Amino acid sequence: MKNKKEYHIVRIADIFAPLLTEKKRIKFYYGGRAGGKSYAFADSLLLKGRQQKLLIACLREIQESIKDSVYKLLCDRISLYELNDYKIFENRIENYITGTKFIFKGIRDQDVQHIKSLEGVDIAWIEEAQTISKKSWEILEPTIRKDGSEIWISMNREQENDPIWIAVAAHPDERTLIRKVNYNNNPFCPEEIKIQAEKCRKISPDDYEHIWLGEPIRQGNTKLISSELVRKAFANTILSSHSPLVIGLDVARFGDDSTVFCFRRGRWCSKFEVYNKLDNVEVANIATNYIQDNQPHRLFMDIGGQGAGVYDILKDRGFNEIIRGVYFGEKAINENRYFNRRAEMWDNVQFWLSSSPQVQLPQDERLFDELTGINKRYDRRGRLQLEEKDEVKKRLGRSPDKADALALTFAEPIYDMREPQIYRKGQITVEEIFNIQQNRGNNSW
Ligand SMILES: Nc1ncnc2c1ncn2[C@@H]1O[C@H](COP(=O)(O)OP(=O)(O)O)[C@@H](O)[C@H]1O
Numbered sequence: 051m052k053n054k055k056e057y058h059i060v061r062i063a064d065i066f067a068p069l070l071t072e073k074k075r076i077k078f079y080y081g082g083r084a085g086g087k088s089y090a091f092a093d094s095l096l097l098k099g100r101q102q103k104l105l106i107a108c109l110r111e112i113q114e115s116i117k118d119s120v121y122k123l124l125c126d127r128i129s130l131y132e133l134n135d136y137k138i139f140e141n142r143i144e145n146y147i148t149g150t151k152f153i154f155k156g157i158r159d160q161d162v163q164h165i166k167s168l169e170g171v172d173i174a175w176i177e178e179a180q181t182i183s184k185k186s187w188e189i190l191e192p193t194i195r196k197d198g199s200e201i202w203i204s205m206n207r208e209q210e211n212d213p214i215w216i217a218v219a220a221h222p223d224e225r226t227l228i229r230k231v232n233y234n235n236n237p238f239c240p241e242e243i244k245i246q247a248e249k250c251r252k253i254s255p256d257d258y259e260h261i262w263l264g265e266p267i268r269q270g271n272t273k274l275i276s277s278e279l280v281r282k283a284f285a286n287t288i289l290s291s292h293s294p295l296v297i298g299l300d301v302a303r304f305g306d307d308s309t310v311f312c313f314r315r316g317r318w319c320s321k322f323e324v325y326n327k328l329d330n331v332e333v334a335n336i337a338t339n340y341i342q343d344n345q346p347h348r349l350f351m352d353i354g355g356q357g358a359g360v361y362d363i364l365k366d367r368g369f370n371e372i373i374r375g376v377y378f379g380e381k382a383i384n385e386n387r388y389f390n391r392r393a394e395m396w397d398n399v400q401f402w403l404s405s406s407p408q409v410q411l412p413q414d415e416r417l418f419d420e421l422t423g424i425n426k427r428y429d430r431r432g433r434l435q436l437e438e439k440d441e442v443k444k445r446l447g448r449s450p451d452k453a454d455a456l457a458l459t460f461a462e463p464i465y466d467m468r469e470p471q472i473y474r475k476g477q478i479t480v481e482e483i484f485n486i487q488q489n490r491g492n493n494s495w
């Protein structure tokens with residue numbers, strides 16, 4: 051009886067055999083629903099754990115409770131096959147003969163200390179890896195560092211540019227094994243599932259491709275800003291402009307976001323200045339220095355979160371004429387076209403990038419990821435809407451702070467080209483007057 055069941059557990063579909071037979075740093079299985087990935091990974095790990103002592107970490111991006119994990123699946127398989135050498139605890143599973151231990155963790159919730167505890171792991175299984183952020187992967191990969199350790203990844207692709215897909219599968223090396231598996235490759239696929247898949251194929255071929263065949267959701271026109279536009283702006287060299295200076299300020303909202311200042315004169319975005327972990331007064335002081343040293347015509351800032359406090363300080367310091375507060379969520383200037391102010395500002399960035407003559411951005415890969423990483427959609431009134439910030443954060447592993455700061459420089463059009471009063475109040479020197487007149491003579495105003 052027992053033998054028969056053990057026979058079952060090694061009857062893993064051929065496509066999953068490499069999990070047990072090959073030595074690879076990364077084993078990456080992807081595809082649509084019901085390809086048998088979870089079962090095959092669970093069975094293979096249970097089998098391996100009976101052969102030798104292993105520390106096996108079952109990981110996902112977020113694990114609020116053990117119920118989110120593959121713990122239950124492993125327990126079910128253990129009881130189905132009557133693997134009595136496995137002992138099930140509240141939040142771990144151990145094999146009392148070999149000493150193998152299964153642990154279950156969410157990567158994003160881990161502090162450095164806990165991540166360190168993963169250093170002895172022999173096999174890390176990342177389930178639902180399409181939700182893993184870039185940041186999580188960058189922390190995890192070097193942490194799984196034991197000699198001969200392996201990372202097993204199972205996922206159903208979500209977007210063209212899922213971070214783990216880009217990092218692992220887009221350009222695989224010889225230490226990486228990649229297999230695609232769908233329900234029609236799963237010899238154990240229940241009839242009911244096949245019926246559901248077939249139904250979906252008839253009703254919605256696009257959904258079928260994504261859900262059942264494991265294709266990423268078609269990007270097509272869903273990206274707001276294309277990679278080519280940003281690359282073109284990186285390649286340009288303008289280096290000066292007579293247009294008024296506008297500063298966009300995105301104030302950090304939470305501990306891990308950055309406060310970013312973006313400097314733009316017309317077609318030329320010259321620089322981004324990034325700060326971390328500042329309080330409101332410190333941000334206001336830096337803004338004050340920038341205003342005094344660079345004399346912007348406008349400084350637009352997000353006052354939805356922390357920014358409100360900074361805005362009040364700057365107003366109190368007499369910069370009324372220069373600073374403007376913007377709520378990303380407030381209604382757009384062109385309310386018929388845009389869902390909110392943020393969508394409107396971002397679309398202005400898109401227009402600016404497509405404009406001719408061409409514009410310039412400082413070459414910056416972080417900015418690139420942020421600008422090209424945001425998807426658009428349309429609300430019921432047909433107005434342009436950006437995807438939720440949480441979704442963007444999930445993919446980037448952070449907020450698009452730089453891109454938001456750039457977008458803020460487009461909060462309102464600057465029609466008034468005259469120099470703001472505050473820069474002139476009795477402080478102007480004779481040389482400056484002379485310069486201004488010279489400039490006028492040159493027609494540069
Ligand atoms: N080794 C197996 N033995 C029995 N049934 C299996 C096995 N592998 C997969 N199945 C069946 O196929 C279904 C889909 O497998 P699953 O591992 O959940 O797929 P995926 O993780 O790829 O979505 C399971 O619900 C189960 O009914």
Ligand SMILES: [Mg+2]
Pocket residue numbers: 087088089
């Ligand atoms: Mg699964």
